[in-house]
Amino acid sequence: MEAFNTLDHVLAGSNPTIAVTPNIAILVSFLLIIFFFSRSGNKSDLPFLNPDGIFGLNHSRVKKEFEADGKDMLAAWFAANPDKPIRLNCDTGTATVLPPKYATEVSTQREFDLFEFLKDAYHVHLPGFDGFAEVCQPAHLVNNVIQRDLTKALPKLTKPTSDEASAVIDETFTLKDVYHPVILSDAILRIITRTTSRAFLGDKICHNKKWLENALAHAAGVFTAGYELRLWPAPIRPIVHWFLPKCRNARAQVKIAHDIIMPVILERRAERARMEAAGQAPPEYNDAMSWFEQAANGKDYDPIGAQLALSFSSIYTTADLVSQVLINLAQHPDVLEPLREEIRTVVGQKGWQNDSLFNMKLLDSVMKETQRLKPIESALMRSLAVTDVKLSDGTVVPKGDVVAVSSHRMWDSELFPSPDKFDPYRFYHRRQEPGKEAASQLANTSVDQYGFGLGRRACPGRFFATNSAKIVLTHILMKYDWKLQDGFEPKPVYRAFGIRFDPRTVIEAKRRKEEFHV
Numbered sequence: 001m002e003a004f005n006t007l008d009h010v011l012a013g014s015n016p017t018i019a020v021t022p023n024i025a026i027l028v029s030f031l032l033i034i035f036f037f038s039r040s041g042n043k044s045d046l047p048f049l050n051p052d053g054i055f056g057l058n059h060s061r062v063k064k065e066f067e068a069d070g071k072d073m074l075a076a077w078f079a080a081n082p083d084k085p086i087r088l089n090c091d092t093g094t095a096t097v098l099p100p101k102y103a104t105e106v107s108t109q110r111e112f113d114l115f116e117f118l119k120d121a122y123h124v125h126l127p128g129f130d131g132f133a134e135v136c137q138p139a140h141l142v143n144n145v146i147q148r149d150l151t152k153a154l155p156k157l158t159k160p161t162s163d164e165a166s167a168v169i170d171e172t173f174t175l176k177d178v179y180h181p182v183i184l185s186d187a188i189l190r191i192i193t194r195t196t197s198r199a200f201l202g203d204k205i206c207h208n209k210k211w212l213e214n215a216l217a218h219a220a221g222v223f224t225a226g227y228e229l230r231l232w233p234a235p236i237r238p239i240v241h242w243f244l245p246k247c248r249n250a251r252a253q254v255k256i257a258h259d260i261i262m263p264v265i266l267e268r269r270a271e272r273a274r275m276e277a278a279g280q281a282p283p284e285y286n287d288a289m290s291w292f293e294q295a296a297n298g299k300d301y302d303p304i305g306a307q308l309a310l311s312f313s314s315i316y317t318t319a320d321l322v323s324q325v326l327i328n329l330a331q332h333p334d335v336l337e338p339l340r341e342e343i344r345t346v347v348g349q350k351g352w353q354n355d356s357l358f359n360m361k362l363l364d365s366v367m368k369e370t371q372r373l374k375p376i377e378s379a380l381m382r383s384l385a386v387t388d389v390k391l392s393d394g395t396v397v398p399k400g401d402v403v404a405v406s407s408h409r410m411w412d413s414e415l416f417p418s419p420d421k422f423d424p425y426r427f428y429h430r431r432q433e434p435g436k437e438a439a440s441q442l443a444n445t446s447v448d449q450y451g452f453g454l455g456r457r458a459c460p461g462r463f464f465a466t467n468s469a470k471i472v473l474t475h476i477l478m479k480y481d482w483k484l485q486d487g488f489e490p491k492p493v494y495r496a497f498g499i500r501f502d503p504r505t506v507i508e509a510k511r512r513k514e515e516f517h518v
């Protein structure tokens, strides 16, 4: 108890430095030695981008360097060696980053396992990381429900998502018809949290302020908690996590989610039992709470982890895409009128139809071009090599390495002329070329554009994400004019592999005269 208090006190500082009693120091040293010698063997011939000395236990220094400069380091390597793999030390361990020519191979190799990667990187055996634990369950309930039930329900979700988007956009962008500042990240995160919660948890919980705050806090917090815990050597994480503030927050957020969601699930179960006992058909709910219950079919699962997984997979990713689209459009206002004209034709004349979102082809192109220029990661399809994997050209990815495929094909001038230029019509025109129609749509992935991953490694939520983002953008396009604040040039933020829209962005927005009810 005393020792834990000491450790707790030490951990309150920002650096993971251990200054504890001799007994603990001996124990920790012993564990570190085991950890050091149990690291994966070095069966790879590949060079290291950021090598560390043999005394660089846990490689903290070089990992932090990669955290800060990873984008430039990888860009420099692939500029000089476009087709050559490279190894590096990053916060999730030793990684082999492959050039794009390996994308198909990585997406089909079963020995590259996403779930083993998540188990390791997101501490699934520790409380607070319940969402990751549920994603990694062998039954893969979360993936199955997204792929099957959520995607099947999309036509029915358009109207409720649109109604929810309308209400929350009124709140965040306001009804003011003079230019006023809107903090982009705050506004879009609130909008996406609410619209996605409508689909996942129905219309009652999606209006519960505590749920919305908690879902948003967890969506960001669980990733930072995972990251901060990874800075500590693996053997002591089961102890350290009890004391790290971010991990404590993650546990508290799981508890809040439990207190909000579980009573509704229990009420529905009881109602179902009552109706069945009375020989009546139980009511149907078109939300993920009910899809999980049906998919589990009485088997044990964690409904709270499942819901948290849905929200943390959706919120930041979708908000990032929508925010970056709004930034790109502010920088290319000439395309606003053609986009509005498309919406007038598709939604204005007929209201929301089953094919409305499909028919927003220019908006789809703007979104896909946005994702091409700024995918969410500079290397995608991250997974763990569960055995030594020999690739078709003889390259070996050693067991225990994280593997990822560099995104730089999306910036290749042979495939995408003027690759640094935002061309809103790029995919709109491609879509009209024979044989390219499918691959030019945002939700479809290809070896040239794998912003949503590829093949069996593609994001299962991409159809839902595409639809939700389009609905939100439709409302904003028809209801607001917006521009960037004078003199401000947003710059994406790079951290390790991650690329996020500039969170400092504040736009000036004003309500337009309503043309029709979206």
Ligand code: HEM
Pocket: 114, 135, 142, 143, 146, 310, 313, 314, 315, 317, 318, 321, 376, 379, 380, 381, 382, 450, 451, 452, 453, 454, 456, 457, 458, 459, 460, 461, 462, 464, 465
């Ligand atoms: C614009 C929004 C989104 C983007 C850009 C995105 C991107 C990705 C990518 C790239 C992957 C594959 C992993 C990789 O290649 O590194 C992935 C996986 C995943 N995504 Fe998304 N995603 C988005 C939205 C969503 C949504 C809305 C959901 C849930 C409804 C979701 C659920 C998942 C899940 C569960 C996985 C793991 C898939 C697996 O089991 O292989 N994503 N996402």
